[in-house]
Amino acid sequence: MGENRPILQMSGIHKRFPGVIALNNVDFRMYPGEVHALMGENGAGKSTLIKVLTGVYAIDGGTVDLDGAPITVGSPLEAQEHGISTVYQEVNLCPNLTVAENIFIGREPRRFGKIQWKELNRRAERLLAERLNLNIDVTRTLDSYSVAIQQLVAIARALNVSAKVLILDEPTSSLDQGEVQELFAVMRKLKEQGLGILFVTHFLDQVYEITDRITVLRNGELVGEFMTKELPRMDLVLHMIGKDLELLADLPASDFGQAGEASGETFLKVTGLGRQGSIEPFDFMIQRGEVVGFAGLLGSGRTEAARLLFGADRADQGQWQAAGGGKVDSPRQAIRRGIAFCSENRKTEGIIEDLTIRENIILAMQAHRGWFKSIPRKRQEAIADEYIETLNINPPNPEQLIKNLSGGNQQKVLLARWLLMEPNLLILDEPTRGIDVGAKAEIQKLVLALAKKGMAVLFISSEMEEVLRVSDRIVVLRDRQIVRQMTGEDIHHHNVMQAIAGEN
Amino acid sequence: MMMRISKHHLFWPLTVLAGLFVFNLLYDPGFFAIRVQGGHLYGSLIDILNYGSPLILVAIGMTLVIATAGIDLSVGSIVAIAGAIACLLISRGEDQHSLALFAVAVAASIGIALVLGLWNGLLVSGIGIQPIVATLILMVTGRGIAQLVTGGQIITVSSDPYSFLGAGWFLMLPFSIFIVGFVFVIAVLMTRKTALGMFIESVGGNPTASRLAGIRSKSVLLAVYAFCAICAGIAGLLLSSNVSSADGNNAGLWYELDAILAVVIGGTSLAGGRFFLAGTVVGALIIQTLTTTIYTIGVPPEITLVVKAIVVFAVCLIQSESFRSTIVHRWKTRRYPAEREVTRGV
Numbered sequence: 001m002g003e004n005r006p007i008l009q010m011s012g013i014h015k016r017f018p019g020v021i022a023l024n025n026v027d028f029r030m031y032p033g034e035v036h037a038l039m040g041e042n043g044a045g046k047s048t049l050i051k052v053l054t055g056v057y058a059i060d061g062g063t064v065d066l067d068g069a070p071i072t073v074g075s076p077l078e079a080q081e082h083g084i085s086t087v088y089q090e091v092n093l094c095p096n097l098t099v100a101e102n103i104f105i106g107r108e109p110r111r112f113g114k115i116q117w118k119e120l121n122r123r124a125e126r127l128l129a130e131r132l133n134l135n136i137d138v139t140r141t142l143d144s145y146s147v148a149i150q151q152l153v154a155i156a157r158a159l160n161v162s163a164k165v166l167i168l169d170e171p172t173s174s175l176d177q178g179e180v181q182e183l184f185a186v187m188r189k190l191k192e193q194g195l196g197i198l199f200v201t202h203f204l205d206q207v208y209e210i211t212d213r214i215t216v217l218r219n220g221e222l223v224g225e226f227m228t229k230e231l232p233r234m235d236l237v238l239h240m241i242g243k244d245l246e247l248l249a250d251l252p253a254s255d256f257g258q259a260g261e262a263s264g265e266t267f268l269k270v271t272g273l274g275r276q277g278s279i280e281p282f283d284f285m286i287q288r289g290e291v292v293g294f295a296g297l298l299g300s301g302r303t304e305a306a307r308l309l310f311g312a313d314r315a316d317q318g319q320w321q322a323a324g325g326g327k328v329d330s331p332r333q334a335i336r337r338g339i340a341f342c343s344e345n346r347k348t349e350g351i352i353e354d355l356t357i358r359e360n361i362i363l364a365m366q367a368h369r370g371w372f373k374s375i376p377r378k379r380q381e382a383i384a385d386e387y388i389e390t391l392n393i394n395p396p397n398p399e400q401l402i403k404n405l406s407g408g409n410q411q412k413v414l415l416a417r418w419l420l421m422e423p424n425l426l427i428l429d430e431p432t433r434g435i436d437v438g439a440k441a442e443i444q445k446l447v448l449a450l451a452k453k454g455m456a457v458l459f460i461s462s463e464m465e466e467v468l469r470v471s472d473r474i475v476v477l478r479d480r481q482i483v484r485q486m487t488g489e490d491i492h493h494h495n496v497m498q499a500i501a502g503e504n
Numbered sequence: 505m506m507m508r509i510s511k512h513h514l515f516w517p518l519t520v521l522a523g524l525f526v527f528n529l530l531y532d533p534g535f536f537a538i539r540v541q542g543g544h545l546y547g548s549l550i551d552i553l554n555y556g557s558p559l560i561l562v563a564i565g566m567t568l569v570i571a572t573a574g575i576d577l578s579v580g581s582i583v584a585i586a587g588a589i590a591c592l593l594i595s596r597g598e599d600q601h602s603l604a605l606f607a608v609a610v611a612a613s614i615g616i617a618l619v620l621g622l623w624n625g626l627l628v629s630g631i632g633i634q635p636i637v638a639t640l641i642l643m644v645t646g647r648g649i650a651q652l653v654t655g656g657q658i659i660t661v662s663s664d665p666y667s668f669l670g671a672g673w674f675l676m677l678p679f680s681i682f683i684v685g686f687v688f689v690i691a692v693l694m695t696r697k698t699a700l701g702m703f704i705e706s707v708g709g710n711p712t713a714s715r716l717a718g719i720r721s722k723s724v725l726l727a728v729y730a731f732c733a734i735c736a737g738i739a740g741l742l743l744s745s746n747v748s749s750a751d752g753n754n755a756g757l758w759y760e761l762d763a764i765l766a767v768v769i770g771g772t773s774l775a776g777g778r779f780f781l782a783g784t785v786v787g788a789l790i791i792q793t794l795t796t797t798i799y800t801i802g803v804p805p806e807i808t809l810v811v812k813a814i815v816v817f818a819v820c821l822i823q824s825e826s827f828r829s830t831i832v833h834r835w836k837t838r839r840y841p842a843e844r845e846v847t848r849g850v
Contacts, residue, residue: 312716335718349716354709354777359702366699367718374699417717 007032007067007196008053008084008165014061015048015220017404020395022048026062026222028215030165030196035187037207037228038200039240040217041408041436046200049217050167053198054086055079067164085158086167093154095143100124102142103157127156131193132186148179152186159190166190167198172206184210202436204233216240237437266321267424267456268339270309273318279304281317282482284475286425286456291447293471294460295496301480302460303344306427309458310334310341335368338424342414342431344460350414351402358384358398361416368421387416392442408435415443419450426450427458432466444470464496476500513771516823517786520769524793531801545676548796556792557680558583558739560785562759563766564691565735567784568728570767572708573776574628574635576729579763581646582620582736583756586613587744588653594661606665614737620646621733625726643760650752660749670745680742687735691781694731701779704728708776762791769819790819 006029015023023045030036040046051057053064055073064071066082073079079086093102100121101108108115109123124138132152142150151171158166168187172180187197187210199211207214207228214231216223216239223239265288274281279301286292294302307313311328320327328334334341343349352360362380369375375383384398391412395405402410411431418426428447432440447457447470461467467474474491476484476499484499509515528535528548538547562579569576593609594600620642627638672679695701706714707721714721739759744750768774769790770783794815798808821827 310716331716332718332720341716343713343716348710349712352706352709352713354705355702359706363702363706363714363719364717366702367714367720369699371698371700371703374697 005068006030009065010049010053010062011065012062013049013052013059013064015045015052015057016060019397019400020220020404022220023052023059024220026217026220028222029225030198031213032164032194032196033191034212035191035197035199035210037211037214038198038217039207039214039236040223041240041438044217044240044436045220046217047169047406048220050086050169050198050200053079053165054084054167081162083162083164084167085163085165086169087151087154087158087171088169093142093150093157095150096141098139098141099128099136099145099153100138102153103127103138105157124156127159128152131159131190132156133189134186146179148175148182151175151179151183155186155190159195163195165196165198167200169200170202171199172201172203180206204236204437207236208233240437268309269321271319273305273308273315273320275304275308275313275316278313278480279308280481284309284482286458288424288456289451289454290473291451291457291459291471293467293474294458294477295464295467295474296477296500300477300500301482302477303429304480305477305482306341306429306458306460309425310339310427312341312343332367335364335421335423338421339427340364340418340421340423340425341427342411342418342429344430344433346407346410346414351410353401353403355402356399357388357393357402357405357413360402360413361387361398361420364417365420383420387413387420391416391446408439411435411443412439415446423455425456425458427460429460430462431459432461432463440466464493468493468496513780513783514786517770517783517790520819520822521786521790521793524790524797528793528797528800531797540676543676544673548800550678552789552792552796553681553684554678555796556789557678557684558742558756559759559762559766559792560684560788561687561735561739561742562756562763563770563784563788564688564781565732566760566763567767567770567772567779567781568691568695568704569635569732570708570764570772570774571704571776571779572725572728573711573774574708574725574728575639575764575774576624576732577636577639577760578620578624578642578646579732579736579739580756580759581643581650582617582733583740583743583759584650584750584752584754585620585646585653586617586737586740587750587755588650588659588752589613589616590666590741591659591661591744591750592653594663594666595659600661600663601665603665606663609666610669610741613741614734617733617737617740618730621730622726624733625729628729629722629725647752650750650755652752654750654752656752658749658751662748666745667748668745670742671748680746683738683742687738688781688785691731695779695781700724700727705777705779708779763788765816766791769823771823791816 008030010026010028013023013026013028026045026049028049038046038049048057052059053073055075055078058074064073066084071082073082073084076086094105097105103124104120109119110116121138128134128136128138132155134149134152136145136149142153145153155166155168171183175183187199191197201207211228213225214228214236215225216236218240266285267288269285271283272281273284282305284305294305296302304313308315309328311330311334314329322328322337328337328339331341352363355363358380361384362375366375381398387393388396388398393409393412393416402413405413415431431443444466447459451457459467459470468491471491473485473487474496475482476486476496478500486495525535535548538545538550540546562583566576566579590609590613593612594605597605599605624639624642627633627641628635668679669683670680674682695704703714703719703724706717706719707724711721736756740756743755766787767784769787770780770785772779772783794812798811803811
């Protein structure tokens with residue numbers, strides 16, 4: 001810490017996309033031996049800045065200096081050669097290869113063209129042990145290890161000898177608390193080795209735990225650079241969202257008001273619903289105006305249960321009692337019954353990249369009406385404008401292709417798609433994953449407002465505070481089973497944790 | 505403004521087409537000339553439209569299939585089958601000139617084409633076979649069926665109403681042009697005035713998300729393959745009517761490849777998603793113009809395919825944005841070495 005010369009200095013960076021200025025005169029610097037957090041809302045320009053730095057995008061203006069010398073980064077490969085290594089949010093490794101193979105793929109030690117397997121394994125072991133403090137069997141396949149270990153392997157792969165800057169893009173989003181600590185231990189060790197680490201995350205706690213310095217971006221512009229110790233949380237969030245305090249996600253639950261009261265009118269009830277190899281048979285019911293939260297770890301069966309309720313997967317057993325009829329076999333049928341499902345996989349199961357914001361919004365409504373009853377263009381535009389306005393979708397241009405939007409805005413478009421259907425039951429699977437504090441609070445408020453109007457909402461999230469805040473009733477899942485339900489006074493952080501962990 | 509024009513999806517296809525026209529004009533100053541003879545318009549441009557009609561038809565259908573991230577290899581075979589059935593029915597008739605017989609023959613051909621299209625669609629959507637494999641089945645067996653229908657012979661007919669389809673004139677123009685225009689308008693209306701176009705793009709762009717949004721992707725696929733087959737069937741009628749005969753062996757041979765090429769040149773991606781019907785028409789015209797050009801400038805027949813291949817290759821390169829920017833980049837750096845740093849940064 002306190003080195004006088006930055007290892008990385010980006011000055012006056014400009015980046016334009018069709019119709020959007022993604023980065024406007026942004027400065028960014030990083031010192032060796034520090035962990036530097038890059039913070040900002042969706043669309044603030046974080047991803048763009050990283051992609052510029054790693055050579056995925058070319059810059060339209062500005063300079064990048066590494067170690068005091070100007071560099072140009074034309075491709076991710078060049079970035080690596082300069083010593084800028086990146087680990088992306090999703091682990092980009094081959095689960096069917098061994099750990100050692102994953103680390104050295106493409107640069108295996110060879111002799112006469114033949115790969116030196118023993119040497120390869122030895123080097124992998126040494127690299128993991130020395131740099132990451134990780135002692136594991138490198139000859140086992142990657143998928144035999146947890147996501148956290150996989151993440152560390154990805155880091156090991158990114159670290160070549162000359163690495164000066166390591167970029168970690170939301171590495172913790174799929175890790176549990178213990179795993180996060182493991183990762184932090186590694187980050188501290190790398191920091192000691194003089195590496196500059198750029199850390200992108202949405203978890204404020206983690207920022208304050210691990211980082212030394214924070215750079216905040218907003219709307220593609222630099223808000224400022226701060227020492228973490230000297231920046232109170234409130235100020236950080238204010239810098240990020242540049243909005244009223246009322247939207248803060250860190251506000252106590254009481255400020256959100258209690259969710260709408262359950263009407264006592266059952267909308268959906270299932271008994272013994274299950275699917276082999278996916279989720280054990282469970283009973284579940286939800287009333288109009290009720291918000292039910294699904295809590296549980298990743299892989300606990302939260303999503304699987306929700307998919308059965310929507311008919312995205314077909315249940316192989318169980319009884320249905322829905323307001324509009326019996327069994328739900330397909331998404332189409334679910335939609336006809338007034339059930340809507342916002343999948344956790346925005347990209348693969350939500351948006352249609354090639355279509356515009358407008359088309360993505362009206363898609364479900366149009367599918368419901370059929371081919372021939374086309375929604376008139378004027379009406380489509382009115383709908384799009386209305387939701388862009390209410391959900392604050394950015395850019396506010398209905399004809400923009402959705403693939404050009406940031407994750408949070410894509411999420412809002414998907415919400416708009418389902419809100420337009422005015423469903424009786426809205427299933428939201430991780431609606432706030434990977435989106436920023438401001439948008440999170442907006443979505444949580446929206447959920448409560450919808451429940452007040454009589455909509456039943458099933459809310460799934462990995463963030464326990466969020467589930468606690470919005471839910472009238474919490475259903476805890478563990479190991480593909482519903483293990484506990486709690487209401488009213490019973491809903492408490494401690495109780496939920498116990499149920500998830502499986503203690504009594 | 506220039507930027508906006510060059511960004512339009514029709515810009516490069518039209519530029520290529522114009523380039524081909526200019527080349528022809530240099531070679532033959534009378535290329536654009538259109539003369540009136542016996543109440544009919546004659547000229548190279550008319551010929552291109554006329555002879556290109558079957559390809560345009562097939563390519564229009566192919567566009568929708570490709571937009572769903574599929575492909576239909578069987579269109580050439582369907583062309584042959586449709587022509588064979590129409591000619592067989594007419595040749596068996598007592599009075600080949602009878603309008604009723606003509607109507608029955610046309611309806612039967614298109615009906616069979618529809619059935620074949622539904623077959624393709626079922627294999628793809630119902631059973632879930634990959635489109636390239638599913639349609640390969642009919643591509644191969646279809647030739648056999650066509651030969652079965654014609655009995656291995658070339659069936660010749662002499663029917664006035666039938667030959668009017670592909671060789672007749674209407675309002676001074678070849679009648680086939682009107683058929684193409686009609687089908688094109690139907691396709692545009694069907695996809696852009698109803699929600700079908702959006703569903704096609706949605707299913708092609710992201711089938712999983714489409715299913716979760718409640719789109720009946722199976723029926724979309726079924727409709728698209730059926731429409732493509734009908735287009736191929738009509739093209740088969742035009743081709744066989746133009747020569748008043750049906751040749752199960754050679755009619756529509758390799759049409760699927762030209763049609764796919766036309767779609768791609770027109771700007772629709774083989775990966776599915778956004779599609780451009782007008783682009784496809786221009787793409788088909790480019791291919792037809794190229795074929796005509798090769799004949800008129802007298803390229804020796806043994807190397808015509810090579811010449812065609814080279815031109816097509818060049819067209820594909822010109823259309824590729826990354827290729828163009830590489831060229832521009834090289835050109836700039838070679839001419840102004842001092843600017844190297846600047847352009848690399850941009």
